[in-house]
Structure formats: structure tokens, C-alpha cells
Amino acid sequence: MTLGETQHLLWRLITAPEGVAAALAADADRGGSIAAQLARMVRSDRLEAAQRLDIYANMYFFRILDVLKEEFPATAALLGEVGFHNLVTDYLLRHPPAHFSIREAGRQLPELLAGHAATALHPCAADLAAYERALRDAFDAADAPPLTASALAAVPQSDWPSLRFALHPSVRVIASDWPVDVVRAAVDQGESPADPEAIPTRVCVWRHEFAVLHRALSSGELAGLSAIARGASFEDVCSVIGEPYAADAAAREVALALARWLADGWLVEPSTTQR
């Protein structure tokens, strides 16, 4: 057996969701020969080859489980020990880690949860996981100097309509039917989470210096930030924020939103290039 064949067989057995012994038994039932290959590959002495591989299989699963519990503490608490364990089993089957950093191991968990049986039991679970992933992403995001009010004031008035703001790399906007930020805050306080009542929730997550912060958004802010994320011009951002208002009130809303975003450090150097 070549080195590559050895590694592929070991990977297959270590990641078998039912465990090494069960995977070997299932293969034997199908008339396979993996047990014989393993016997020729790994020495058995005080421990059988399958028991030795099981040590690696357990370390693989429980290391990732621990990492995901740390990254998604509220999701894990909501689903409970067994529910989260089963979710991670399904997750590793569909999305085995591929990135060199274990911090990336949970990236697709919210996506899996969206169509998972656990979300039928806990309707907020997928959005909660997405919120928790956003907290992680904000923590690890690139640094960038925030746009200042004085820098913005220097932009010629004629350039403003075509101005394209850019969001700070740490900014993540979450819109959910569930109060995911409240659920996570409760778990951070040591409380046991319960499935919340549906409450439309709009929240922005970002990093200020070393701290990851979050605050609720108005519907206008959500529309405006989403437009900026799409690369819209300032003129278009004004349109989506001001849509529900008369002209004077719309201008006030835009000015208010812009002032808050600058104060919170959500914007970086804009461009005036056309898209």
C-alpha cells in the first residue's frame, strides 16, 4: 500500500461517524476488505489496530466538538448536550475541516443548521449560530482605520451622490425573526437558554479595538448598511433609508444614521469610482 493509499484509508476510518469498529463491520457486511487492509497496515499488539485507530477517531471528533462548543456556546446550550453532539456528527460528515486553522472549522455550521432537524425543534438555532459566527468573524477581521467626520467633510459636495462608502472589515449585519443577541447574552451571563418568542431582530456586530460589540439597528440602518455592502452609491443609500419618509424627515434619518455609523467606526475610506 502506498503512503497516499495509507493516508486515505486512515482518514476514512478516523472520520467514520459510527466509529472505526462499526465502519469495519459495515464494510465487511458489504463484502469489503478494509479490515484485511488495516490488518496489513497497522500493527496489533496490546491493542488491536481498530482500537488504536479509535484513539485518533475520538480525538478528532472531540477536539472539533470542543472547538465548536466554544464558538457556538448559545447554540450548544439551546440544543443541549445530545442535540449538539448529534449536530456535530452530521456536520463533520458534510463539512469535514479543510482549512489549516481550526478556527475555521465551524464556518458552515449555520448553513447546515438552516436545513437540519435541530432547527425544526429550535427554530432560532440557525440564526443564532449565524450570529455567533459573526461574533467570531468580527474578532478575527482585518484592521482598518475608521472614516472620520473630518475626512468626510473634506469630500466635495458634488462627489457625494456617487460616493461609495465601505464597511469596516469587522462589520456584520444580522437580520432575524428571533432575538438571537438576547439569547447569546443570556448564555454569556450563565443562564440556560429557552426557545425565545419570535421578535424581529436587526443587529450589527463589529470590533472596536479589542472588543467585539453589538447594537440593535433601525430598519433604515439595516437597509442602508445592506445597500453599502452591495456597493451602492450614497444616492442609492439615501433612497433606501429615506423611502418611508417625506423629504425633510428622510434627510434627517440619513444624517442621523451616518453620524452614528461614523461614531461607531463602521465606515472606512469611501471611493467615488463608478461601478
Next chain:
Amino acid sequence: MSCAVRSGFPALGFGVGLRPPHYGHVLEAHPAVEWFEVISENFLIAGGRPLQVLERVRAQYPIVLHGVSLSIGSTDPLDADYLRRLRQLAERIDAAWISDHLCWTGVGGHNLHDLLPLPYSEEALEHVVSRVQRVQDALGRRIALENVSSYLTFCDSVLPEWEFLAAVAERADCAILLDVNNVFVSAHNHGFDAHTYLAGIPVERVVQFHLAGHSDHGTHLLDTHDHPVCDGVWDLYAAAVRRFGALPTLIEWDDRIPPFERLHGEAKRAAAVAAEARRDTRRDATSAVASDHRA
């Protein structure tokens, strides 16, 4: 050869692994640790607190980058992006050196985030040597490779682990990070003599020691990094210092992480054990010279 290999690895003394629970203490109290080692992959990120902490710690202490995902033994292609980012990070913080493990961590584009052993075969030897040379070219420096704890051995192995490690280091011209706890754990798990292992490693290639705690699972020892260093590992460390010299030594503690002072205490103990071992070595050498003189 001794000077050539070790010249790229400064004599840093006794350090500990830098982990997030201790960031605040290290930045505020500036403990008298001689150096820190960090897990490279945790800092191959775009920005944020970890990198800022790393740069602030680096302003006060030497730092070594210790990787867990190089996967030098994998049959997957080397990850050029990973190597590029690792080199950038090493240059950004002026890392004292870069190390990783003699193992494979994944295949088929997947990463098990575990350190799996290789068959100690000619095929694996050629494969690893070629990749170490390419990695050293990509990083622009000699790396140190660490022996791993293992829980299985391969029927295809034609060399004992220590001969394989020595051959990789000699043929690829890399250094060795000797993890004394891993030698202890694997010796127990596979029934070889840990002192035979030490005797089979070329002195001039070893540039650093690791020390850590492990767990006894009855049928095997597990390299868990969640306990103090045990007496048997301290004894083996003393033997390693007598053979290889008082090289830079680092305490790893990754789970159930204790208060910083407890961790620092392990590094101080390592310094004391190393000093005692060096005294033994000098006494033995003096006795031998005196004996020769009388003869």
C-alpha cells in the same frame, strides 16, 4: 555542523506557550519568562486582538512560531498560501524560528487537526525530505521538526522512529525539536526504550526541547497537555540535557490551563533540572579527564 545548525536558533532559555487566558497577565505584569512560543495558525488571520497582542508581547520577549498544520508528511500538495502567510507572519514579528511536526494532519483536502504518525519507510522518508527542502526554500530559513506522540505503528516501517527522524533531519538539513514528553508517551505506547531513542538522535541537529503533561488511559498514554510534567518525563529531560546540552526549553499546557504562575513554575523547574543535569555532565567529564590523567 553543530554550529551551522544551531547558529540559526538562538539560546533563548526557558519559555512557555502563550495562550489566550494569559494574554492580560503577560501584557500587564511582564513576567520574567525568557521567551514565548505561539501556535502559528492562530495568528495567520487578517487582524484583530490576537495579532495586536502578539506584537505587544513580541516587543518584550522573543517569540517562536510553532505550527500544527504544515502536514509535512501528507501526500496532498504543500499549501503555498499557508507557507506565504507563515513567512509573512515570521517576518512581521521577527520570529526566533519556525517549527512544526513530523507527521501528517490530513489528506484529500481535509484537515484532521491532529498529528498522525507516518510509516517509517523509504517511501515516506524520500517524500518528507523533499517537502522539507521545499518548505525551507519557501520560508527562507531552516525549520525545526518535532517528534509526535503516537498511538499506532505501521507494518511497513523499516526504521525505528528515531532513525527516521534523524534521517529526515540529516537529508533535508533541518533541525529537530525534541519533545521529551512525546518520546516518553510513544516509548510507553509502543514498548521501546526512551533512552535508546535519545541515543539515536544526532546531537548537533537538536535545537529545542518541549515538555508537557500527559494522561494515563490505562491501555495507553495520551498526549493531552493538561497536566504538570510527570517525574518520569523530568528524568528523561535531564538525560536529554546531558546528551544534547541545555537547549531552549518550552513548557506546553493547552487544556485545563492553570494560572500563569503555575505554568511559569514548570519553566523554572525545567531550568533547575537542566542546571543540575549540566553539573552532572561537567562532574562526569572532570572525573573522566582525571581518570585518564592518572592512567
